[in-house]
Structure formats: structure tokens, C-alpha cells
Amino acid sequence: MKPVRVGICGLGTVGGGTFNVLTRNADDIARRAGRPIVIEQVAYRTPNPECDLTGLKTTADVFEVATNPDVDVLVELIGGYDVARELVLTAIEHGKHVVTANKALIAVHGNEIFEAAHAKGVIVAFEAAVAGGIPVIKSLREGLGANRIEWVAGIINGTGNYILTHMRDEGRAFEDVLAEAQALGYAEADPTFDVEGIDAAHKLTILASIAYGVPLQFEKAYTEGISRVTAEDVEQADNLGYVIKHLGISKRTDLGLELRVHPTLIPKERLLANVHGVKNAIAVMGDAVGPTLYYGAGAGAEPTASSVVADILDVARDIATDHHYRVPYLAFSGISEDVSQLPIMPMEEIHSAYYLRLLAVDRPGVLARVATILSEQGISIEALIQKEATEGELVPIILMTHRTVEKQMNEAIRQIEAMADIAGPVTRIRVESLDEQE
Numbered sequence: 515m516k517p518v519r520v521g522i523c524g525l526g527t528v529g530g531g532t533f534n535v536l537t538r539n540a541d542d543i544a545r546r547a548g549r550p551i552v553i554e555q556v557a558y559r560t561p562n563p564e565c566d567l568t569g570l571k572t573t574a575d576v577f578e579v580a581t582n583p584d585v586d587v588l589v590e591l592i593g594g595y596d597v598a599r600e601l602v603l604t605a606i607e608h609g610k611h612v613v614t615a616n617k618a619l620i621a622v623h624g625n626e627i628f629e630a631a632h633a634k635g636v637i638v639a640f641e642a643a644v645a646g647g648i649p650v651i652k653s654l655r656e657g658l659g660a661n662r663i664e665w666v667a668g669i670i671n672g673t674g675n676y677i678l679t680h681m682r683d684e685g686r687a688f689e690d691v692l693a694e695a696q697a698l699g700y701a702e703a704d705p706t707f708d709v710e711g712i713d714a715a716h717k718l719t720i721l722a723s724i725a726y727g728v729p730l731q732f733e734k735a736y737t738e739g740i741s742r743v744t745a746e747d748v749e750q751a752d753n754l755g756y757v758i759k760h761l762g763i764s765k766r767t768d769l770g771l772e773l774r775v776h777p778t779l780i781p782k783e784r785l786l787a788n789v790h791g792v793k794n795a796i797a798v799m800g801d802a803v804g805p806t807l808y809y810g811a812g813a814g815a816e817p818t819a820s821s822v823v824a825d826i827l828d829v830a831r832d833i834a835t836d837h838h839y840r841v842p843y844l845a846f847s848g849i850s851e852d853v854s855q856l857p858i859m860p861m862e863e864i865h866s867a868y869y870l871r872l873l874a875v876d877r878p879g880v881l882a883r884v885a886t887i888l889s890e891q892g893i894s895i896e897a898l899i900q901k902e903a904t905e906g907e908l909v910p911i912i913l914m915t916h917r918t919v920e921k922q923m924n925e926a927i928r929q930i931e932a933m934a935d936i937a938g939p940v941t942r943i944r945v946e947s948l949d950e951q952e
């Protein structure tokens with residue numbers, strides 16, 4: 515059997531993991547593929563001490579791999595937008611299949627890349643791009659293919675979840691835990707992508723396209739990070755029976771699709787509330803299957819390599835059958851003709867329940883005024899906690915509301931913040947019950 519020849523570009527955390535998994539499990543992988551999968555060439559700038567490249571063809575120029583006639587599959591693991599885009603388009607132009615872990619690339623340039631790949635009849639596979647080692651793309655695109663997907667909600671950034679978990683459990687400082695996540699190879703080259711929700715929004719964009727058959731629209735995703743969540747919010751949420759997680763949420767509604775990443779209170783008893791450390795989990799609601807959950811390592815060298823290598827295996831099997839890629843890139847067939855134009859909703863149109871924390875001067879009537887503002891906006895209060903006031907101090911007031919439209923809440927917050935007896939900005943964290951009906 516003719517081997518399938520792979521060119522690896524980038525030998526960092528994921529590149530190194532991919533090299534090692536492909537090498538170590540070569541026999542089993544060959545049996546699954548029905549033919550050997552060999553590493554033809556490796557392009558890297560910095561050597562990886564974990565990888566023994568003895569006897570292999572290497573280069574410092576990734577474009578050599580993209581144009582090498584002896585490479586069947588280019589594996590893009592350099593990251594970033596610009597060079598990666600050019601590299602992938604060059605490889606496609608040269609008739610190569612592409613496997614990538616780069617969610618930024620797919621979320622931002624995916625539509626263009628899939629058009630080019632479709633025209634050339636090559637595969638572009640990206641399982642590692644969403645939730646690292648969890649085969650969620652395959653589950654959504656193939657396993658749930660019978661369903662109308664109602665919503666997707668997930669913890670899809672390992673670094674952020676690692677930080678939230680260790681801050682809560684060990685009372686450690688944000689910067690300290692972030693440095694640890696970077697040392698473990700979980701963080702993006704620019705860790706603000708992790709902390710500010712950009713990485714999660716890249717992944718959510720991809721999941722939504724596959725779930726609903728819409729074009730990739732990263733620019734329309736609402737993105738809010740975890741850097742403003744305080745220890746006080748974590749404690750108050752806990753008192754109320756909730757855990758704060760950084761969630762990516764996409765729901766189908768009558769008006770269009772919600773597409774949003776933000777800190778979220780979720781009831782403690784939900785499985786998602788119990789996903790800790792670098793683990794990711796994605797809950798998917800399908801009309802036929804009901805609620806399903808996909809859980810595992812969302813980052814790290816070998817967990818991510820597990821998905822990269824599974825994609826290489828898929829490509830190898832497809833080459834063996836010698837027909838056009840049997841599963842479309844974004845699950846719905848065709849490139850543009852079969853995608854739905856379901857609009858992505860502006861954030862102010864979404865529905866949510868809310869946790870609010872305000873600091874008030876301890877004076878009669880303040881609470882009544884806050885309640886009036888909320889009620890004028892049609893917002894009803896579900897729970898209220900007012901802490902004991904110490905002489906002359908500001909008192910924190912915690913409010914949980916029922917579901918309302920975001921723009922009503924924006925207006926209520928604007929009016930509350932304008933009150934003379936309220937100090938500083940109002941903290942607002944959205945709440946998701948993740949009910950089966952929602």
C-alpha cells in the first residue's frame with residue numbers, strides 16, 4: 515500500500531505532540547488507515563527537544579512543505595492569521611490536503627479557505643481547533659447529523675477555565691495562574707486571546723457554523739473576558755447556588771442566532787459547572803437526541819495532537835477511497851449555496867437572566883429605587899441579598915433577576931449607575947440555567 519506522506523509545519527507544543535503521537539502509534543494508525551502514514555518533511559524555526567528528527571527531511575521554510583510534490587497532507591501548526599492563511603492557500607493551490615489546529619485562521623479566513631479547497635477537491639480538517647482533544651467537530655458534523663440543533667453551550671478555553679479553577683480553589687492570583695498555564699503550553703501566543711474570550715469566540719463561531727449551517731461570522735460574535743470577575747462575585751454566586759464559568763453560547767431563536775462569549779453563572783448541579791482545570795466541555799441540544807455533553811482536555815500537546823492525528827487518519831482513509839471529501843467542511847453540503855442566512859442577533863436582543871452586584875450608600879429608599887428602575891424596564895427580581903452595613907461603609911447588594919431582553923437590562927443598569935447613592939459601575943454577569951427546554 516502506498517503510504518500517505520505528511521508535512522508538519524511548526525514544531526511547538528502541538529507540532530511536537532503531533533510528531534510524537536504519529537511516530538509512537540504508527541503501527542496502530544497504519545492499521546486503521548489501511549496504509550502507513552509517514553512524516554515526509556518537518557518545517558520549524560525552533561527545535562523541539564521532545565522530538566527526535568534523526569534521518570528526516572527538515573527545512574526552516576514552511577512554504578517548501580506547501581510546494582513539495584512528495585507531501586500529500588500539510589499539517590499547519592504555526593498559528594496566527596497571515597502567514598498561516600498564505601501557507602494553507604498555497605498548499606491547497608498545490609493540491610494538498612490540509613490539517614490545522616488553528617481556530618483563529620478558520621474562524622476568520624475559513625470561508626475563503628473552504629472555497630479554495632472545494633475548487634481544488636482537497637480536504638481541510640480542523641478537529642483540533644475546537645476544544646483540543648475532544649472530537650466535538652466530528653460529533654456535531656456527523657454524529658448529530660439527524661438533528662435540528664437548538665443550542666450549543668461550552669467551556670471552550672482551557673487556559674481561562676484553568677485560571678478560574680485555580681483562583682477559586684487555591685485563592686491564587688490571576689497572573690500567577692496564567693504564567694503556569696503558559697508554561698504548560700495551554701495559552702495562546704497572545705494570552706489576552708484566552709482571557710478576553712477571543713479564542714473562545716473563534717471556537718464558538720466554528721461550532722455555530724457547523725451546528726446551524728451558517729457562514730463563519732467571527733466579527734459578529736459578542737465577546738467579554740473574565741478579567742473583571744472578582745473573588746466577591748465568585749463567593750456570592752456560590753452562596754446563591756451557582757458557579758461562574760466562561761461560556762460560549764449559541765442559541766437558535768425566532769429572531770436569529772445568539773452568538774456570545776461571557777462569564778456566566780450556571781447552577782452548581784449542572785455537569786458544566788463541574789468542569790475544572792484545563793478540561794473543556796460542550797453541551798449540545800438536538801431536537802431528536804436531547805441534551806448531550808462532550809468532555810475532555812481542551813489544550814495541551816498530546817490531547818490536541820490526538821485530534822490532529824485523527825484528522826490525518828480521516829484524510830488518509832479518504833485518499834484510499836479516492837473520491838471527493840464525503841463530509842462537507844462545515845457539515846452542510848456545498849460551499850455557499852446550502853448555507854443558511856439565519857442572522858446573528860445583536861447582543862442587545864438576546865435574552866438572559868442576570869446577576870447584579872452594586873455598591874450602595876446605606877440609606878433608606880436606595881433599594882426601593884433600584885427595584886423601581888428594574889420594574890419600569892419590565893425586569894423582575896428573583897433573589898436579593900443585602901450584606902450587613904458597617905458604619906459609614908458602602909453595602910454590596912446582590913440581585914438575581916428573571917430572564918429579560920439585554921437592552922432592557924442595559925437601560926436599567928444605566929439608570930442605576932446614575933443614582934447618587936450607587937458607587938461605581940454595576941457588575942453584571944449573565945445567568946444560564948441550561949434547562950433542557952431553553
Ligand SMILES: NC(=O)c1ccc[n+]([C@@H]2O[C@H](COP(=O)([O-])OP(=O)(O)OC[C@H]3O[C@@H](n4cnc5c(N)ncnc54)[C@H](O)[C@@H]3O)[C@@H](O)[C@H]2O)c1
Nearest residue numbers: 524525526527528558559591592593615616699813814818
Ligand atoms: N497549545 C494548545 O494546547 C493548542 C490547542 C489547540 C489548538 N492550538 C493551536 O495550535 C497552533 C499552534 O499552537 P502551539 O501551542 O503549538 O504554539 P507554539 O507557539 O508552541 O508553536 C508554534 C511553533 O510554530 C513555529 N512557527 C511560527 N511561525 C513559523 C514560521 N513562519 N515558520 C516556521 N515555524 C514557525 C514557532 O517557532 C513555534 O515553534 C495554534 O494555532 C494554536 O491556536 C493550540
Ligand SMILES: N[C@@H](CCO)C(=O)O
Nearest residue numbers: 671672673701702813
Ligand atoms: N489556548 C487554547 C488552546 C486550545 O485551543 C486554550 O487554552 O483553550
Ligand code: NA
Nearest residue numbers: 641644646648
Ligand atoms: Na476537537
